[in-house]
Amino acid sequence: ANVVCPRRRVRDAVAAGLDVTYGRRCVSVADCVITFEDGTTEGPFDVIIGADGVRSRVARNKPTYLGYVVALGIAPAEAVPTHLRRATWQCLDGVANRMYSMPFDGCTDASTDAADDIRETSDGDRVMWQFSWREADEGAARLLAKAGGVTIRETVQERCRDWASYVPHLVSETAPEDIVAYALVDIDQVRCVVDDRTVLIGDAAHAMSPFKGQGANQALVDGVELARRLYRVQSLRPVSSPPPRGALSVEEALLDFERECIMRVTPKLNMSRANAQLTHSISALAVADVPRAEAARAA
Ligand SMILES: Cc1cc2nc3c(=O)[nH]c(=O)nc-3n(C[C@H](O)[C@H](O)[C@H](O)COP(=O)(O)OP(=O)(O)OC[C@H]3O[C@@H](n4cnc5c(N)ncnc54)[C@H](O)[C@@H]3O)c2cc1C
Structure with a gap:
């Protein structure tokens, strides 16, 4: 089923649980330190998550x-x-x-x-x-x-x-x-891991055409899947919490997230590209009481 939700409501719900600083542009990330446009730096961090969209400064794999x-x-x-x-x-x-x-x-x-x-x-x-x-x-x-x-x-x-x-x-x-x-x-291929402590989610990892309506959906799932794995890294948990089941190192957590992300998102990426082609071609006019892509295939 499709759920329609204004972007603003999603953004407000996510930001409500976070400490967000606006207006600081990252220009690069190296050795777990972030450098900003104004010349300031922050870090080193345990993990850096690049969620800076389609023109990501953190990603090395650029979309075309x-x-x-x-x-x-x-x-x-x-x-x-x-x-x-x-x-x-x-x-x-x-x-x-x-x-x-x-x-x-x-x-x-x-x-x-x-x-x-x-x-x-x-x-x-x-x-x-x-x-x-x-x-x-x-x-x-x-x-x-x-x-x-x-x-x-x-x-x-x-x-x-x-x-x-x-x-x-x-x-x-x-x-x-x-x-x-x-x-x-x-993007040609989904890539999340930048180095052993830097990872990408959302469009920074897998920019795709909007014609399947999946980019933001997959970005949200990325957040959940990555959090699940980072939760299993002992050094990132509160000191008082018990050891996690199936403990992972940071590097293992990032690699496991990337594996999951590639399997989940690659079909969406490919379908989004195919849909771009389909909706701007004669196949889009195929008539049938079934989803458009199915009608086009049958025509
Ligand atoms: C026309 C169109 C229609 C779409 N329709 C849908 C749809 O129906 N369903 C769907 O699921 N998806 C849709 N998408 C895709 C969706 O918009 C994206 O996949 C989604 O916004 C990606 O989220 P993100 O957080 O990764 O990146 P973004 O939403 O691009 O957010 C990136 C954030 O990082 C910030 N940023 C960027 N660079 C820097 C920097 N250097 N330093 C600091 N901050 C930085 C930006 O200001 C921004 O706040 C559509 C896209 C388009 C273009």
Whole structure:
């Protein structure tokens, strides 16, 4: 089953249990010491966990361009017809372009969680849209990602000009400051262990295309799986606690986590890449009352 949850709620829930310092940019990690942009250092630490996303400074294994661009916008719900305001929907041209939209504040027809009531979380109903397309020219993709909302909006408008009128209308009703774009990347192979005391989780370890909706999900599971293994390292436990069952050294814990992560995430990474290809091709238009990928395979 799919559970829709606004990113903000997940972030707040995670941060509530942590002592977070904002506004310090890490530039490098070596010998368990972190160096920050302002020249200060911290450490040495027992373990460093790099969770610094797709442009990680901690990771050595860097992601590469996937061949797609995605533009994201947030618009007032009135920008779409009434029946689509609380719906998740997409439009595909079966060539290279895809529009996807859903309520921004997590309030969907499927949600039964009172906390998802949009009136509690924002001044008004909003929808989030993603317009993605195949773009072979990596330079053009990266240029657009830096171009700013006005140029991105014009580019998307041009691409969906002849589509059902509510699609270009949604784009034109979105303020440029609420539009961004990314050149999508993914990783060739999942890699978590950087050295015997430094490990990666989330996009830093396994950046993937968003077309399977798995990146954040797997990042959250990473946290749990890594914590389970670090809990078995005697030196990381409170002095008063009994020895763990199946004690591990830090190095063993990190390697065991990496093994688990590779097995769990590699299929998701591959499916996310396949889905990127599928949703921007003629196969996406295969008609059947089954999941899209299954319909495409059967066609
Ligand atoms: C368009 C789109 C749609 C998506 N949809 C979904 C979806 O439906 N479901 C899903 O599961 N996933 C989805 N994803 C993927 C998801 O957003 C990522 O996989 C997830 O955010 C990864 O979490 P993370 O914590 O590893 O990295 P991030 O969320 O990128 O967080 C990294 C953090 O590290 C900080 N940071 C970065 N560099 C440094 C530095 N040098 N020093 C200090 N701090 C630093 C950043 O400020 C940020 O706070 C989508 C992605 C995109 C682009």
